[in-house]
Amino acid sequence: MKSFLRGVLLALVVVASIVAWAALPWPVLLALAVLFLLWMQLTRAGRQAGSATSVGVSTLPQRIGSSSVVVVGIAGVVAVLVSLLAMGVGYSEALSNSGSTDTAIVLRGGSASEVSSVLEHDAVLAIAEAPGIARDKAGKPIASPELVVAANLPLRDGSGDEGSVQLRGVGDQAWAVRPEVKIIAGRTFKPGLRELVAGKGAQRQFAGLAPGSQIKLGSQLWTVTGIFASGNATDSELWSDADVVASAYRRGSSRTSVFARLTGANAFDGFKAALKGDPRLQVDVQTTLDYFSKQSEQTSQAIRIIGIVVGVIMAIGAVFGALNTMFAAVAGRAREIATLRAIGFRGTPVVVAVMLETMLLALLGGVLGGLLAWLAFNGFAASTLAAGTTAQMSFQLHVTPALLWTGLKWALAIGFIGGLFPAVRAARLPVTTALRES
Incomplete structure (x- = not known):
């Protein structure tokens, strides 16, 4: 009964320590x-x-083989975990960087994303004249009525398969609404012509998007006139004149959204109130920062859950590896531990010594795993379906200091669990038995 109670107490200590380790901030x-x-x-x-x-x-050094099992096992857990979480961070940052507090997006009321929104021509005109929108030197509102459709293009990997890309028809103020979008090769498209520019992410993913080349979208040929870069999710899109896109895809004069640059972040509330108070309109109004952040939440959360589940499965294997290694180390040092106990060392110093040894190996594994993840995956280009669409979005994995800290915490947690039970066994080892068996 006493052994059972000790086991329960030890399990409670493990659970409480892991919960505290996960929840407490780094200053604590x-x-x-x-x-x-x-x-x-x-x-x-x-x-x-x-x-x-x-x-x-x-x-x-005399136990380098068995010790490396702990280091390599934990390094593998940390590398995989950090890499998967870096995917979620990169995806979220690509979308979040697409928005700001001084630009707004207007969709039809109840629409979850652009592809499910339809704004009629009269609504588009009314939105562009709402108070709070900035104006250019000519006094024209800096608002871009836009139309988003999905198109198929062959992938650049040579497989012959096609992928979905987002074709965005934009107004002439699109560049002023998004000043971060810059042409880096070729030129921009000419309004009224079947021309387009491609984001550098789309060019990296799809074939045939070099400036001067022609691609087939639907049943029509389009000329690629240039490549643009924005540093956000827009890099995965193709841009063309909204009227041309609407004509090619038979959308008439309707648009999916209106992007507007406001006079400032403090103008948003007034802009939203004016549109909500217009009886002609049934629209949803958000800052682009809020819109794109919400678009990334579900996918980022899913990636994070997958990363944690995979990390837990691998961590269980690493814990058993650490347990086997440290139990073997304790057994091999039984006489040494017994001698320490005989000359006056109590159980607590022995427990701490074994734990510190295990935690040191775990620390080495965590640092190694984090370094491998950073070297292999920081800045690595990836793609997935963009939130709310069927089109693919390119982004880069981002191994942040926060992720490296998370990986290190996982490593030390694995080391704690893997070392605690062998440490307790070492402290309870009868001195006479250990000396006789050794």
Whole structure:
């Protein structure tokens, strides 16, 4: 019964420690680490733990094979976890960077995204004249009525398969609404002609998008006149004149959205109130920052869940690897541990020594895994379906310091679980039995 209660208590300690480790912010964890170092320096038990740890660490080169199992296993967990989470961060940043607080998007009321929205011509004209919209030097509202459709193009990977790309018909103020969009090769399209410009992300993903080439969209040929870059999700699109796109896809004078540059971020509330108060309009109004952030939430969350599930599965394997390694290490050092106990070392310093040795290996594995993820995947180009559409969106994986810290926390958590049980066994090892068996 006593053994059972000890086991339950140990399990509760593990669960409580992991929950606290995951929930506490880094300043609190740093303060706890400082307190632990002070304990090791100022108390007899702490100094004994330090001495026992130095002895154990000094023997690591003699156990390089078994120790590398822990390091490599944990490095694999961290590398995979950080890489998957970097995908979600990159996707979210690509969409979030597409918006700002001083630009607005207007959709038909109840529309979840542009592809499900339809704005009639009269509504488009009324929106463009709403108060709060900035105007150019000629006094013209900086508003771009836009039409989004999906088109198919052959992929650049040579497989012969086709992928879906988003073709956006824009108004003549689209460049003023999005000043971050710059032509980096060729020229922009001419209004009224079946010409288009391609984002650099779309050019990287689809074949035939070099300036001067012709591509077939539907049953019609279009000329690619240039390549643009924006540093956000727009890089995955094709742009052309809205009237030409509407004619080619038989959309009449309707548009899917209106993008507008406001006089400032503080003008949004007035702009929204004016549109909501117009009886001719049934529209939803959001800042582009809010719109694109919401568009990324579901996909980013799904990627994060997948990453955590995969990480947990791999972490279980790494924990068992650490358990086997440390149990073997404790068994091989039974006489050494028994000698320490015989000369006055209590159970706590022995537990701490074994735990610190395991955590050191886990730390090495976490650093190695984070480094591998950063070298292999930071800036790596990927693509997936854009939120709310069937078109593919290109983005880059982003291994952030926050993700590296998350990976390191996972590594140390694995080391804690993998070292705790062998450490407790070492502390409970009867001195006479250990000396006799060794």
